[in-house]
Amino acid sequence: MTKKESNTTMSAMMHQGRAIYAFFERNWNITKRYWAWELVWLVYLIVNALSVMYIGVNAQRFSTGKVDTNFFILYLLIGTAVWSYLSVTFDGVTDVINMERWEGTIEYTFMAPISRFTHLIGSCWYAVVHGLLFTFIQLVVVGAFFHVDLSHANYLTVVFMLLIGSVSFIGFGIGAAILPLLYTEKGMQMSFIVRAVLLLVSGVYYQIEVLPGWMQPLARISPATYVLQGLRAGLMENKPIWSPEVWSNTWPLILTGVISVPLGIYVFSIAERYAKKTGRLKRNG
Amino acid sequence: MAINVDTRPSEENMLIDLTKDAVVIEDVTKVFKKSRPLLGWRKKEGKREVRAVEDVNITIKRREIVGILGSNGSGKSTLIRMLSTLLIPDTGHVKIFGYDVVKDERMVQRLINRVSVEASFFKKLSPMENLIYAARLYNMPAAEARAKIRAILSRLGIKPDRINAPLENMSRGMQQKVAIARAFLTSPIVLLLDEPTTGLDPRSKLDVQTFVRELRDEHDATILLTTHDMDEAEALCDRVAIIDAGRIVALGDALELKRTVAGLMGRTELVSMHEVFMHYTASHLITEDDIKRYGSWEKAFEAFEAQREDDEERE
Numbered sequence: 001m002t003k004k005e006s007n008t009t010m011s012a013m014m015h016q017g018r019a020i021y022a023f024f025e026r027n028w029n030i031t032k033r034y035w036a037w038e039l040v041w042l043v044y045l046i047v048n049a050l051s052v053m054y055i056g057v058n059a060q061r062f063s064t065g066k067v068d069t070n071f072f073i074l075y076l077l078i079g080t081a082v083w084s085y086l087s088v089t090f091d092g093v094t095d096v097i098n099m100e101r102w103e104g105t106i107e108y109t110f111m112a113p114i115s116r117f118t119h120l121i122g123s124c125w126y127a128v129v130h131g132l133l134f135t136f137i138q139l140v141v142v143g144a145f146f147h148v149d150l151s152h153a154n155y156l157t158v159v160f161m162l163l164i165g166s167v168s169f170i171g172f173g174i175g176a177a178i179l180p181l182l183y184t185e186k187g188m189q190m191s192f193i194v195r196a197v198l199l200l201v202s203g204v205y206y207q208i209e210v211l212p213g214w215m216q217p218l219a220r221i222s223p224a225t226y227v228l229q230g231l232r233a234g235l236m237e238n239k240p241i242w243s244p245e246v247w248s249n250t251w252p253l254i255l256t257g258v259i260s261v262p263l264g265i266y267v268f269s270i271a272e273r274y275a276k277k278t279g280r281l282k283r284n285g
Numbered sequence: 286m287a288i289n290v291d292t293r294p295s296e297e298n299m300l301i302d303l304t305k306d307a308v309v310i311e312d313v314t315k316v317f318k319k320s321r322p323l324l325g326w327r328k329k330e331g332k333r334e335v336r337a338v339e340d341v342n343i344t345i346k347r348r349e350i351v352g353i354l355g356s357n358g359s360g361k362s363t364l365i366r367m368l369s370t371l372l373i374p375d376t377g378h379v380k381i382f383g384y385d386v387v388k389d390e391r392m393v394q395r396l397i398n399r400v401s402v403e404a405s406f407f408k409k410l411s412p413m414e415n416l417i418y419a420a421r422l423y424n425m426p427a428a429e430a431r432a433k434i435r436a437i438l439s440r441l442g443i444k445p446d447r448i449n450a451p452l453e454n455m456s457r458g459m460q461q462k463v464a465i466a467r468a469f470l471t472s473p474i475v476l477l478l479d480e481p482t483t484g485l486d487p488r489s490k491l492d493v494q495t496f497v498r499e500l501r502d503e504h505d506a507t508i509l510l511t512t513h514d515m516d517e518a519e520a521l522c523d524r525v526a527i528i529d530a531g532r533i534v535a536l537g538d539a540l541e542l543k544r545t546v547a548g549l550m551g552r553t554e555l556v557s558m559h560e561v562f563m564h565y566t567a568s569h570l571i572t573e574d575d576i577k578r579y580g581s582w583e584k585a586f587e588a589f590e591a592q593r594e595d596d597e598e599r600e
Contacts, residue, residue, distance in 0.1 A: 015424035022421030026407070026414070033409035033451065104405035108467075111369045112422035113394035276373045279317055279366075 019114040023122030042134060049080035049142045070149050077148060078231050079204040085135040086169055086224055092127025093173025094191045097180040110281055116269055124170040157234025160241050161227055164253045168223030171260025178271040184280055198224050223256045305383045307475055307507035308345035313338055313377035315363050337363040339531040348501055350508040352522035354562055360531040361511040365479045369399045381475050398473035402480040404460035408453040412463045416470060423471040437466040442492055458485045465493055478510040494521055515558035529566040550582040
């Protein structure tokens with residue numbers, strides 16, 4: 001590579017890096033200005049998590065046998081935390097299109113000289129940080145209401161599983177962002193279906209073995225299933241990252257991430273071309 | 286003559302042949318198909334196609350300001366969107382300095398910017414936050430961008446205390462000025478202005494028009510402007526194209542068009558641009574034969590308009 005080519009490559013990388021930061025900074029500024037809505041959303045997530053947790057507290061009253069309430073509460077706590085994380089991250093990713101369509105900026109972002117990879121990764125990066133922050137606050141508040149036994153927790157495994165799982169969530173989120181791109185009015189609502197199916201099949205509040213047989217293969221392709229199983233192994237059984245229990249959930253997540261992100265971006269680029277042919281890149285709202 | 290255009294110190298150099306025409310629109314057609322309603326087979330099939338742009342050909346030279354005049358729905362914005370890489374033409378080619386808007390999309394995006402009729406911003410954010418975001422997407426360092434943003438906004442008459450306040454508190458005219466600043470910020474070689482002064486007060490209009498001229502004179506920009514404002518078109522543009530029902534029905538400098546229409550109307554003095562526009566966008570292009578048949582241009586115009594209204598009522 002000649003010096004000129006090397007400089008051009010460096011300059012191009014700097015440009016894409018600057019653009020990725022632009023999306024992060026923009027979303028952070030928007031979050032600050034919509035702080036009241038952020039607060040409402042956070043309170044909703046906390047109240048929702050608390051109501052689920054009280055099912056665990058109440059379980060002993062419904063049972064004639066012995067129920068390990070602590071185990072059940074921790075099981076549900078992990079479910080609510082992962083579900084909140086997935087919801088916030090997924091919303092952030094699908095909002096890449098929704099928010100811009102609503103504000104009318106979508107055409108300006110799509111005519112900027114940046115790759116779609118840069119655009120989507122820049123927006124997703126913020127969604128992941130936003131999701132992690134919300135989940136952390138939720139865990140702290142909910143943890144104050146219940147006595148949760150975390151003496152067997154391996155926090156390194158927890159962080160590892162969340163980060164590995166985020167990649168797959170981003171891939172699925174990019175795939176779901178196609179819906180608001182193609183369906184200008186109801187695309188957002190349609191993307192909720194993807195989230196709802198993930199909630200149903202991923203074993204958020206129950207083990208996937210209780211699902212009907214025909215539904216269980218869906219659980220096997222949901223990244224949330226592996227994140228939850230890995231987190232439960234780490235938080236409840238002190239399993240380290242390299243343990244077989246965690247690894248059996250890590251490799252499917254790596255595989256899903258490696259497939260879903262490039263596939264999501266590829267499918268998004270096809271949808272973008274279709275939108276440009278049919279005139280769907282326009283303001284709505 | 287091929288030169289490296291380096292409008293910003295950190296920008297990757299762009300090889301542009303400035304001897305090429307700035308904008309070439311060749312045999313371009315864009316048809317939108319209306320989506321079939323759910324259970325559509327039960328409904329009566331109506332007209333399902335809208336021919337937004339039809340067989341358009343225009344070549345614009347470097348440093349030229351060309352105006353496109355047309356009524357609402359005539360295809361002006363569709364044409365601008367195709368130049369902006371936001372719409373893919375069904376047939377034909379659109380090229381910016383030899384780069385095809387579909388095949389060389391990224392390169393074209395680095396050469397152009399656009400101002401649309403709606404100031405499209407994150408309204409909760411301030412002009413500075415919105416423009417810094419735009420600058421970063423165009424590879425401009427934040428420090429350089431901040432200085433440039435203040436200079437451009439001040440030049441457009443926006444007071445310093447408004448620069449960091451949310452855009453939603455600004456009037457539509459002020460928001461439109463920020464939109465214009467966004468386009469100027471990236472020093473585009475081709476600037477696409479889609480009704481940029483709609484909604485601005487007369488003083489703001491003049492500010493924008495002066496700035497557009499400056500951009501051409503000092504930065505050698507080529508400008509394509511759509512407008513409803515005949516005076517603006519006449520004052521700013523080297524040439525004017527009139528578009529009607531997706532077709533370019535007239536193209537030339539304003540004086541040439543006025544002379545032609547005045548001749549058709551049998552007048553010795555020049556007609557106004559408004560009359561030029563009415564002539565070319567009439568329901569039926571009025572020819573010398575029509576004028577002979579009806580006695581005058583005005584009578585022929587009235588007769589054809591009455592006929593169009595009758596036809597519409599029958600439909």
